[in-house]
Amino acid sequence: MKKYRHIFFDLDHTLWDFEKNSEETIKEIYNTLDLQSRIESSFDLYKSFEKANRWVWDQYHKDLLGKEAFRSLRFDLALSEHNIKDEKLSILLSELYLKICPTKPHLLPDSIEVLSFLKKNYFLHLISNGFEEITMQKVETTSLKKFFQTITTPSQSGYKKPHELMFDFAIKKAGCLANESIMIGDDLEADVLGAKRFGMDCIYFNPNLIEHQEIVTFEIHSIKELLSIL
Numbered sequence: 001m002k003k004y005r006h007i008f009f010d011l012d013h014t015l016w017d018f019e020k021n022s023e024e025t026i027k028e029i030y031n032t033l034d035l036q037s038r039i040e041s042s043f044d045l046y047k048s049f050e051k052a053n054r055w056v057w058d059q060y061h062k063d064l065l066g067k068e069a070f071r072s073l074r075f076d077l078a079l080s081e082h083n084i085k086d087e088k089l090s091i092l093l094s095e096l097y098l099k100i101c102p103t104k105p106h107l108l109p110d111s112i113e114v115l116s117f118l119k120k121n122y123f124l125h126l127i128s129n130g131f132e133e134i135t136m137q138k139v140e141t142t143s144l145k146k147f148f149q150t151i152t153t154p155s156q157s158g159y160k161k162p163h164e165l166m167f168d169f170a171i172k173k174a175g176c177l178a179n180e181s182i183m184i185g186d187d188l189e190a191d192v193l194g195a196k197r198f199g200m201d202c203i204y205f206n207p208n209l210i211e212h213q214e215i216v217t218f219e220i221h222s223i224k225e226l227l228s229i230l
């Protein structure tokens, strides 16, 4: 078994429970803004937001959307699923979402236990494509921050995963080499194949058992499985 010294983690959907935090946020906003008369339930709004968010992130990863367009477009698209075209409302939803969501505390199961164990033997790092201020707020609210030696976001490196210069920036910041490092994340393209192309080993965290044909160093379905690999 190859000996790694540095482990790089993705944040959203890998450690930070994006679905749960997001759903709770949308529910809170739905109730605060009294949206009952316009959208059947907060879950309906959440489902359309989730779909829009996935699409918008995909466009953002491919550099087809900028940060500002990204933010308001998610809710424009989500509201249009409910036949609502209301620019003021989508801007308000976007502002509230960005204010509340990063303060939510939920992590995916066993994250803290696994990180606590790994921290005894490895240097741990974060590489997130999230916005700098939001990422920092998330790690501070959830007590994740203390586990990580370095945290890299696109606003520091100028590149996003899967771009190899994002990984290059992160390992230089960490003061390590690609061949003593491994990357773990839930996004096959951005986290796993990005790292692989850069020359780093990779672990695909695939809790939803998404089918694929790629060759990855390891594949796991729960974070706890890391303990039998590392």
Ligand SMILES: [Mg+2]
Binding pocket: 010, 011, 012, 013, 014, 185, 186, 187
């Ligand atoms: Mg992720």
